[in-house]
Amino acid sequence: MDTYELKDIDVGFDFTSDTAHYWDDFWKEDDLGWSKMDPDSKSPTLRRYHQLLWSRRLPCGQSMQLTDGRSRYYLRWDELYMGSDSILVSFRHADKKEVLDAVRNMVPDYHSFVEKYVRDFYTIGGMMLFPQHRYSFNCARGCNKRICDRWDYTLECIRRYYQGGTSPLSRAMERDKEFFDLFVDFKGFVDFFFLQDCVDEHYEKVNLWLGESFFEKNPYPHSASEYLAWIEAEYDFLRKRNRRIEEFCRASLEESGI
Template identity: 45%
Template sequence: MDIDTDFDFTTDSRAFWDGFWTHKGGLGHGNSDPDLESPTLRRYHSTLWHRPLPNGEMFDIMEWYGNDYIRYRGWHLGSDSITTGFRNGRCRRLIEEVQDSFDDPEDYYPWMESFIRRTYTIGGSIIFPKHKASMNQMRGTIRQISDRWDFTLECIRRYYAGECSPLMDCIRRDSWFFDLFVDFKGYVDFFLLQDCVSSDYSKVELWLDTELFAQDPFPKDVDEYMHWIDKSLDFVGRRNRRIKELAARMP
């Protein structure tokens, strides 16, 4: 299977970088969403995950068009970016401190652009059911999660373990999807998330030493922010290698 794990999905998303740093009051935002608009990302998802499920069935997803994105037996699935740089209003002061930490504050911009490009590869993307109040939306709007992937995965682990979490209602609404993978190990192995968990799958490795499910669990200073960025890039790199190995075994 031909999968380029270095392909940057911002490059085939309409005008993504045009005026990027003029948006969101200088925090930066793309003119388009690769999770919706990149045809390469859509194709990669629909081919990589079209394989046998842990429950014994075939995950016979189909690439679709427009907002439907990917279909599976009448259900709609969409792409979601795993990583975040916390470039939002609640973290504006932190982002300004990060920028000021550079010898030349202007160097922040190419540095952040490199982070965005490296994480908009297939290793930084996953699929979830797509509809109002689905995982893609709720993990960004529930303040105890705030788009943190480690907290998101911990909520998924707790679903399989029958434990409560801030995302439990959201996950239960799409139990048909999560039950395809039987258990947490099945989910992790299917989507090649092994580098996020302990060797026995009993624990999610947190990327920051913060209180679990605290309100606004953002990095508290520049050092923590840089640590978050490093952990994000390390994970995406490792997952890209796993994806490359999987693709080499697929027809």
Template identity: 35%
Template sequence: MGESDRQEIDTSFDVRSDTPPGKDPDSHSATLRRYHRLLWSKPLPSGRPFELVETRRGAYLHHDSELGEFFLASDSVIPSYKGWALAASVLDRLDEGELEAFRDVGYTIGGCVVFPGIQIERKQTINGARGMHPRIADRMDLTLECVRRFYAGDLDTPLGSTLQRYADFFALFGTFEGYVDFFLLQDLVDEQTGDVRFFLPFGGFGAPAVPQDVDAYRSYRDYSVAFVEARNARIDAWARQALDQGGPGALPF
């Protein structure tokens, strides 16, 4: 990545702003796709290069080498739950401006990740399973806990079988720590224990993932915003210095 490319990444850019009306930024924002390509085209923890291209017809981002062939897709991972029936009774009690301010932060690059985007055995992708499972409800903290347990050999999570279908992708990063560092997710993990930092109190996957009252929603929102802002700062530091370590400190929770 050249210096001019790094400077193209604006972590304050709202990826909805170059998305056609009524379309999903994850698939239709050209800026978001370019940012993903620039950020994640870099050496893997093994030191081997992982180059992504936008030129493969029908693919969002594509990699093909002796490592394997990978089709990646973007996913916005900080849901505001606007439009979700399960959250309607809570969101109806919030001011629209309060909700939109949250959405503005969530639609920056810090609120987006990439996962394998091609179906295997006609089953759900990771993106699809994250959104459809009520015990995940699109939340990145809960998704990352499933990923952490997957690397530890535990498939007994809401996403366990889905992640297993894409084991070759996760193998690229070697370990959970390698995965976290590669995608600049350090601010969602306790650096002392290696545990995931949750946006709401977590006692297992038995509880609903969607906040159940206004106080819980605001707590979820505040921790989500703190994570996105910290990750944006980390992304900005990496993009400017070509480093994926030594960025801003961990989140204050």
């Protein structure tokens, strides 16, 4: 791995920009906007940023020092293999075409609108690190129809795990118990990953980004106005988390005297 330090982390860096061929034929397939190349696995800068940010003391007292797995695995610490995942989603699926067409009619330039939020969402504030293996928690949250990759729903499952409750992802979380127990409790998890803006000040409630309750059936935006509200909720979180990461990097450098 090239030499990188916390001072080199740019929270505005767009990981599609160093993912080879990401934008090739992006609009070719059904005009939904889709790439065969995934920054989660293909962006070298994203991998370096993950390694830098999360290689530090854990709430359980251990010090996590991630190494580059390079070939089959993304990053590794002891016997834990980690993979990157974007936690901001836009539901650009063929079965959502009616809603997407309505959005298209509400924005001045739909292609520019999509391309901008894709680039923005692929900054470090939109990324997480999870265990990487078959049937992992991260796989489950994308496949579970009561979660549908929504980050607010996902975090509520995590909160319930630490509280001893159940959720649609309980079984997946038990499979990755070794990972989640590193953070001791919900506050430890939230603080370590700079997720404070997803919860209330007492860490007792997860902010709902869309809808009236958690784990509703078909939890997608059902209209153009709901879709735009969803995107804005994600943007609000992204801006705040990027700011927290930037402040952490600055404070760490000041403490080290750099």
